[in-house]
Amino acid sequence: MNRLAAAIASRAAIIVPYLWLLVFFLVPFLIVFKISLSFTAISMPPYTPTFDLSEGWAAFTESLSELSFENYLWLRDDALYFNAYLTSVGIAAVSTFLALLIGYPMAYAMARAPDSLRPLLLMLVILPFWTSFLIRVYAWIGILKPEGLLNQFLLWLGIIDAPLIITGTYAAIYIGIVYSYLPFMVLPLYATLEKMDFSLIEAAQDLGSTPAGAFWKITVPLSVPGIVAGCMLVFIPAVGEFVIPDLLGGSQTLMIGKTLWNEFFANRDWPVASAVAIVLLLVLVVPIMFFQQAQAKAQERDR
Amino acid sequence: MKSLGSIRRSFAPWADPNAKPFIAFENVTKRFGDFTAVDNLTLHVYEREFFALLGASGCGKSTLLRMLAGFEEPSSGRILLDGQDLAGIPPYRRPVNMMFQSYALFPHMTVEKNIAFGLKQDGMPRAEIEKRVAEMLKLVKLEQFARRKPHQLSGGQRQRVALARSVAKRPKVLLLDEPLGALDKKLREETQFELMDLQQQLGLTFMVVTHDQEEAMTMADRIAIMDKGEVMQVATPAEVYEAPASRFVADFVGSVNIFEGRIAGRADGGVEIATPDGITIRADDSSAAGEGTVWYAVRPEKIRISSQKPDNPALNAIEGEVWDIGYLGDMTVYNVKLAGGQVVRSSELNSQRTTHDPITWNDRAWLTFPADAGVVLTR
Numbered sequence: 001m002n003r004l005a006a007a008i009a010s011r012a013a014i015i016v017p018y019l020w021l022l023v024f025f026l027v028p029f030l031i032v033f034k035i036s037l038s039f040t041a042i043s044m045p046p047y048t049p050t051f052d053l054s055e056g057w058a059a060f061t062e063s064l065s066e067l068s069f070e071n072y073l074w075l076r077d078d079a080l081y082f083n084a085y086l087t088s089v090g091i092a093a094v095s096t097f098l099a100l101l102i103g104y105p106m107a108y109a110m111a112r113a114p115d116s117l118r119p120l121l122l123m124l125v126i127l128p129f130w131t132s133f134l135i136r137v138y139a140w141i142g143i144l145k146p147e148g149l150l151n152q153f154l155l156w157l158g159i160i161d162a163p164l165i166i167t168g169t170y171a172a173i174y175i176g177i178v179y180s181y182l183p184f185m186v187l188p189l190y191a192t193l194e195k196m197d198f199s200l201i202e203a204a205q206d207l208g209s210t211p212a213g214a215f216w217k218i219t220v221p222l223s224v225p226g227i228v229a230g231c232m233l234v235f236i237p238a239v240g241e242f243v244i245p246d247l248l249g250g251s252q253t254l255m256i257g258k259t260l261w262n263e264f265f266a267n268r269d270w271p272v273a274s275a276v277a278i279v280l281l282l283v284l285v286v287p288i289m290f291f292q293q294a295q296a297k298a299q300e301r302d303r
Numbered sequence: 304m305k306s307l308g309s310i311r312r313s314f315a316p317w318a319d320p321n322a323k324p325f326i327a328f329e330n331v332t333k334r335f336g337d338f339t340a341v342d343n344l345t346l347h348v349y350e351r352e353f354f355a356l357l358g359a360s361g362c363g364k365s366t367l368l369r370m371l372a373g374f375e376e377p378s379s380g381r382i383l384l385d386g387q388d389l390a391g392i393p394p395y396r397r398p399v400n401m402m403f404q405s406y407a408l409f410p411h412m413t414v415e416k417n418i419a420f421g422l423k424q425d426g427m428p429r430a431e432i433e434k435r436v437a438e439m440l441k442l443v444k445l446e447q448f449a450r451r452k453p454h455q456l457s458g459g460q461r462q463r464v465a466l467a468r469s470v471a472k473r474p475k476v477l478l479l480d481e482p483l484g485a486l487d488k489k490l491r492e493e494t495q496f497e498l499m500d501l502q503q504q505l506g507l508t509f510m511v512v513t514h515d516q517e518e519a520m521t522m523a524d525r526i527a528i529m530d531k532g533e534v535m536q537v538a539t540p541a542e543v544y545e546a547p548a549s550r551f552v553a554d555f556v557g558s559v560n561i562f563e564g565r566i567a568g569r570a571d572g573g574v575e576i577a578t579p580d581g582i583t584i585r586a587d588d589s590s591a592a593g594e595g596t597v598w599y600a601v602r603p604e605k606i607r608i609s610s611q612k613p614d615n616p617a618l619n620a621i622e623g624e625v626w627d628i629g630y631l632g633d634m635t636v637y638n639v640k641l642a643g644g645q646v647v648r649s650s651e652l653n654s655q656r657t658t659h660d661p662i663t664w665n666d667r668a669w670l671t672f673p674a675d676a677g678v679v680l681t682r
Contacts, residue, residue, distance in 0.1 A: 202374055203407035205394045207421030207472065217420075221411045 029281075036274035037067035047270050071275035081259065081276065085283060088256040091170065091245075092238035095177040099185040099234045100227065102178065107189035107226070108219075111196070122190070125183050137176055137247050144172055144248070168250030176244035177234075184233035192226030193219075228295075236284055256280055314524060316349040323386075325350040325508055326371065326476060331380035333366050333532075340366040342532035343380070353502050353509045355523035357516060357555075363532040364512045368478050371510070372401045385475060395424070400474035404481040406465035408453040414440070414464050415449040421472045439467040442501070459490050466498075470505060477502075479511040483518060495521045516556050520544070528552050544602075549682045553600040560606070560647045561680075562599040573674055580643030584619050587675040601677030606649040606670050608637050610662055613671045621670045623647065625662055637662065639670055 034051075041048040049063035075081045110121045128136060143149045144166040151163040166172050196219070204214035220227075242257030249255070256276065263273035316322040324347035333341040341363040348354045356364040369375045371382060373394035382389045389397060400421070408417050418439050422432045440446045443463035453461055462485070469477055482498065483491040499522055502509045513519050519526045520540040527537045528551075535555075536548040547553035550561060562584055567577035573587045576599050584599050613620055626646060627638035636650045649670055662668055 197405060197407065199403050199405050199407040200409060202372075202394070203401075203403055203409070204420070205374075206372055206399075206401045207468070208395050208424030209420075210393075210395055213424070218409060 032274045032277055034067070035270055036071055036272075036278050037069065038271045038274075039066075039070070040269050040271055045270065046268055071271050072279070074272060075275055075279060080254075081256075081279075084254050084256045084259045085279070087254050088239045088241075089283070091173060091177070091255065092235050092241075095174055095181070095238050096185075096231050096235040098174060098178045099182050100231060103182055103185035103189055103230060104223075104227075106182075107186045107193050110186070110190050111193035112198070118194075125186050125190075128183065133180065134243060136180065137243055140172070140176055140179065140248060141167060144175065167248060168252075170249065170253065172248040172250075173245050173253060173255075176248045177238050177241060180244065181234040181238060184237075185230040188229035188233065189223060189226040192223045192229075196222055232288065236288075239284060240280055314351070316352070317347070317525060322349055324348060324383075325352070325385055326510070327383040328367070329381050329383065331367075331370065331377045331382060333363070333370060333375060334378045339532050341370070341377075344532065344534055346527060346534055346537065348508065348510060350508055351506055353499065353522055353524045354511070355519035355526045356510070356512045356529060357514070357519040357526050358529035359514060359555075362529040364529050365480060366532075367529075368401070368480055368510065368512050371476070372399055372478055373397045398475040399478055400469040400472055400476075401478040401480065402465050402469040402482055404484055406453075406461050406485075408461060408464055408468070410453055413450050413452055414445060414456070417453070417464055418468045418471050421468065425472065435471060439471050442470075442504075443467045458485055458487075459494070462486060462494065466501070470501070470507065473505070474507065476508045476510055479509060481513055482511060483515070484513075491518070498522060520556070528555060530555075546678055547600065547680070550598055550600065550680055553678075553680065558603055558648060559600050560603065560677075562601075562645075563596060564599065565594075566597060574679065576679070578643075580641065580645065582621055582641070582643075585617075585674040586677060586679050587673075588679040590679070595681065598680040599677050600680055601672055603636065603648040603650040604634075604652075605676035606647065606672045608639065608649045608651065608662060608668050608670055610666060610668055612669050618671045618673055619676075621647070623668060623670060625664055625666045625668050628662075628664065637668070639668055 035047055038047040038049060040046060049066045051060060051063055106125075110118060110125075113121055141148070145151075146163040146165060146167075148167075150166070151160070154160045155163065166175075200218050200222070201211075201214050204218045205211065209217060240257045240260075241255065242261055245253045245255045245258055246261070260273055260276045260280070263269050263276060267273075326346075326348040328344055328346040331341055331344045332339065344363075344367070346367075356367060358364045366375060370377055371384075371389070373389070373392060376390070384397075384399070409420065412420070415436055418436045419432050422435055427435070436449075437446075440449055443466055445460060445463055445467070448456060448460060448464075453464065456464065462482070466482070469479075479498075483494050486494060495518060498509075511519070511522065520543075523540060525537060525539055526543050528535045528543065530551055536543060536552045538546070538548075543552060543556055547556065547559075553559045553561065562576065562578050562582065564576040564578035564582075564584070566574050567583065568575040570585070573585055576584045576586060576597060578584070586599055608625075612622070621641060623639040623641040625637055626640040627636075629636040629638075632653070634650050634652050636648060639647050639649060641647060647670055
């Protein structure tokens with residue numbers, strides 16, 4: 001009996017995550033996908049057709065035939081969407097690069113810090129999460145706006161004569177994204193660098209490599225898993241970021257997250273908004289899948 | 304080809320007053336905060352010597368090696384290599400290479416690339432690198448593993464890659480930090496002889512750090528025994544074992560019986576030592592003088608055990624009770640408790656053990672040893 005219970009328990013332990021993914025990922029995805037194939041309608045919900053099994057199987061199959069890829073064609077034909085995707089990916093890529101540039105030295109310094117100091121440093125990286133994301137982004141408005149802290153400080157130092165206009169520009173978006181997502185870059189980098197055996201660096205130097213040479217030939221290649229993880233954790237959410245461009249970037253910034261929001265709330269066009277969301281998902285998932293496959297192959301070769 | 308032994312027997316530059324030391328630590332001190340790892344140490348190592356630093360962990364032997372490699376700078380004193388002061392020269396410009404205790408193989412590179420790493424740093428032409436790498440792979444018998452990565456190798460193979468990598472650049476000195484520490488006993492014994500062979504073949508100076516006295520005794524031309532940042536004795540393995548300079552050395556290398564006492568008299572170029580327990584030991588060692596406490600150190604295998612008192616009056620003889628017997632296969636160890644409570648150890652080879660005189664637990668037994676069996680120590 002006990003063995004049977006144990007067998008059931010171990011099965012359940014495997015099933016729970018699958019069930020979770022099914023209910024909270026696959027089903028919502030299918031619903032959004034279905035909506036993206038529908039048409040707007042002035043009704044509740046604001047699209048047609050809606051599936052209803054109460055009217056019988058024939059009615060269900062008929063409504064199925066009403067679905068079409070019209071919305072996707074619409075996305076293709078309107079340059080607005082293409083440009084929005086492009087800018088989003090571009091901004092996310094630059095932000096990721098900047099976060100890597102700032103995050104790597106931070107993670108490296110943390111990994112090489114004395115053991116007693118590391119928990120504190122780790123705490124400092126995580127500390128911002130104690131405050132709401134939204135409030136932190138609002139705080140940046142206070143810092144960056146023309147009469148904000150930064151400008152006052154620079155004016156006081158005499159470095160500038162007139163306030164810099166930062167809010168409402170792409171620069172503000174970069175600052176916001178890099179600031180907000182930096183911990184997601186630092187943490188995986190720290191995790192890989194901390195595991196690294198620093199006698200490898202000594203070995204490289206012992207064999208005639210300068211400290212800089214050892215860094216590029218040993219440290220960087222060995223921290224690739226951390227770099228990849230960090231870049232993904234920053235890049236993926238940054239592409240679809242809505243709050244930061246909305247609050248810091250002002251009205252003229254064209255990013256896909258904002259476009260999505262506009263379609264959904266301003267235009268009340270759920271089907272097009274859903275299509276935008278599906279395409280965004282594909283834009284992100286497909287390259288990552290290829291990348292992971294390539295990595296798996298490389299690992300296979302190593303075995 | 305001459306055997307290793309015949310080459311090594313005639314090799315003794317340390318005995319030659321005109322020989323110039325190849326590596327010289329001159330009054331070197333290294334402090335880490337309040338802790339003194341190496342304390343005003345002076346040590347000379349000669350070219351082509353296989354030199355071992357032996358000591359317990361924390362005795363400063365690794366620090367000494369790391370200072371020579373350039374990973375640590377001495378707090379005071381200087382280190383000379385081939386007459387050149389090494390102060391301020393970074394590790395990547397020193398003509399020494401190190402084999403790390405953890406091997407420190409680059410996990411993302413193949414065996415080949417690991418070995419080629421140092422050669423590439425020197426800007427050696429590609430064809431020459433390939434030739435040297437092939438040569439090194441052959442030397443450590445890993446030709447068919449050239450394309451493997453370190454995690455695909457066994458512990459012994461990794462050790463050989465580390466070795467090949469560290470000798471590939473033909474350094475003036477090869478530093479080995481616990482080179483055999485991660486290997487199992489059998490492999491360790493084989494590898495000891497391989498290392499000695501390699502050292503002779505390449506004609507390099509080896510400086511090895513180890514806490515394993517057997518390893519040091521087997522491989523090294525000379526051993527420096529270290530304790531608390533100081534060198535206690537520098538001598539050949541035989542000298543260290545037969546003529547230890549202090550109780551610490553005698554006790555650290557092999558096992559030893561130590562009798563504490565005072566010099567009670569002199570006779571025939573020797574001394575008589577009286578212990579507080581009323582035992583008198585004759586020792587053929589007149590170097591010891593003075594009034595203070597002395598110690599007589601004698602190795603267990605120099606003490607014979609028998610059930611009868613020996614006839615020869617020239618021998619030292621002490622009576623006791625057999626307390627413990629340990630059978631080790633090749634030999635048997637007897638722990639004999641004396642009247643004063645001291646336990647003395649005697650070991651006998653089983654090939655020489657007399658079966659007609661079986662000695663067993665709680666027997667009365669006589670321990671006998673000649674006057675020249677041990678040494679008299681004053682510290």
